[in-house]
Amino acid sequence: DAGITQSPRHKVTETGTPVTLRCHQTENHRYMYWYRQDPGHGLRLIHYSYGVKDTDKGEVSDGYSVSRSKTEDFLLTLESATSSQTSVYFCAISEDREATNEKLFFGSGTQLSVL
Amino acid sequence: SQKIEQNSEALNIQEGKTATLTCNYTNYSPAYLQWYRQDPGRGPVFLLLIRENEKEKRKERLKVTFDTTLKQSLFHITASQPADSATYLCALDSMDSSYKLIFGSGTRLLVRP
Numbered sequence: 661d662a663g664i665t666q667s668p669r670h671k672v673t674e675t676g677t678p679v680t681l682r683c684h685q686t687e688n689h690r691y692m693y694w695y696r697q698d699p700g701h702g703l704r705l706i707h708y709s710y711g712v713k714d715t716d717k718g719e720v721s722d723g724y725s726v727s728r729s730k731t732e733d734f735l736l737t738l739e740s741a742t743s744s745q746t747s748v749y750f751c752a753i754s755e756d757r758e759a760t761n762e763k764l765f766f767g768s769g770t771q772l773s774v775l
Numbered sequence: 776s777q778k779i780e781q782n783s784e785a786l787n788i789q790e791g792k793t794a795t796l797t798c799n800y801t802n803y804s805p806a807y808l809q810w811y812r813q814d815p816g817r818g819p820v821f822l823l824l825i826r827e828n829e830k831e832k833r834k835e836r837l838k839v840t841f842d843t844t845l846k847q848s849l850f851h852i853t854a855s856q857p858a859d860s861a862t863y864l865c866a867l868d869s870m871d872s873s874y875k876l877i878f879g880s881g882t883r884l885l886v887r888p
Binding site: 693695700701702703704705708718750752762763764765766767768769 | 783807809811816817818819820821824864866868875876877878879880881
């Protein structure tokens with residue numbers, strides 16, 4: 661999966677607990693993204709980053725925060741997990757937007773269950 | 776806000792036939808549109824990108840068209856094979872010209888042997 665590692669691959673947690681998902685890339689791509697995928701909704705963008713310490717919100721950012729202290733790592737944190745955050749989470753990366761290729765490369769996903 | 780529509784019903788076709796999937800969008804004129812393939816339990820994989828000034832793009836058995844008047848893209852797989860069975864997602868760039876892709880919910884393709 662294009663040098664993208666998501667961890668953990670599966671996690672079960674309880675409502676109200678904090679959860680951090682990690683995305684690690686070895687491609688040195690500038691842009692990184694967190695999506696969630698739910699039946700009937702498709703992929704929805706949570707947060708994205710356009711450089712170290714540069715992040716912005718996507719369409720479903722409430723209840724989530726992100727951090728990017730290094731080019732290769734993008735962390736997604738659920739401060740206090742809720743059952744509505746049960747989903748499959750995908751990390752994606754893309755090259756510099758000025759390049760001709762603006763496609764995304766995705767990780768294998770993290771299945772998160774909040775009980 | 777921009778909206779992307781893909782047929783939520785699975786497309787079931789016979790091996791060897793051409794599969795045609797549709798992606799419609801509203802409230803926006805994207806600069807480009809992309810198609811991805813997703814297998815169960817895996818992340819999406821990029822297939823093709825077509826720009827607004829391109830009418831058609833081909834890659835092996837795949838063909839994508841982009842009709843900016845109809846606000847529609849068609850994705851064709853010719854000589855389909857059971858291995859083509861997967862969910863296919865279309866995506867387009869965000870209307871605010873940021874670095875974001877907006878995805879449709881995908882159409883599942885089943886190719887019968």
